[in-house]
Amino acid sequence: MDEKTQVNLISKLQEVQANTGYITEHAIARISSQFDISKSKIYGVATFYTQFRFTPAPKHCIKVCLGTACHVRGAEKVLETLENELGIGCGGVSSDNKFGLERVACFGCCALGPIIVINSKVYSRTTPKKALLLLRKIK
Numbered sequence: 674m675d676e677k678t679q680v681n682l683i684s685k686l687q688e689v690q691a692n693t694g695y696i697t698e699h700a701i702a703r704i705s706s707q708f709d710i711s712k713s714k715i716y717g718v719a720t721f722y723t724q725f726r727f728t729p730a731p732k733h734c735i736k737v738c739l740g741t742a743c744h745v746r747g748a749e750k751v752l753e754t755l756e757n758e759l760g761i762g763c764g765g766v767s768s769d770n771k772f773g774l775e776r777v778a779c780f781g782c783c784a785l786g787p788i789i790v791i792n793s794k795v796y797s798r799t800t801p802k803k804a805l806l807l808l809r810k811i812k
């Protein structure tokens with residue numbers, strides 16, 4: 674696959690995800706015909722990038738920064754607390770699709786860490802206790 678095709682493919686995948694929230698099997702099949710590329714190659718490209726989802730997004734997306742600055746300020750404990758409370762591991766989604774938990778390398782506001790982001794809202798200087806309070810507010 675040449676570079677231009679790959680760029681167009683990524684752009685198409687982004688468009689599909691923006692419209693439907695995730696990449697469906699049906700969309701992969703349609704794109705395969707449109708671009709004349711095998712479905713396995715499309716999956717290969719799509720799975721390389723963490724931006725693409727293959728299941729519906731959870732109602733509440735919780736991202737915990739585990740970058741160096743947040744890590745040294747206790748982010749692992751914050752993540753562990755959320756994992757225990759939600760009963761899911763990092764990268765997991767609750768069985769009711771209400772909560773998703775992800776780790777992020779850095780949000781770019783390191784001095785305020787540990788940082789967690791819940792549904793695009795940033796929370797700074799989190800602690801396990803603060804994380805639990807935030808989670809219980811949206812439960």
Ligand code: FES
Binds near residue numbers: 738739781782788
């Ligand atoms: S390391 Fe967490 S915001 Fe940068």
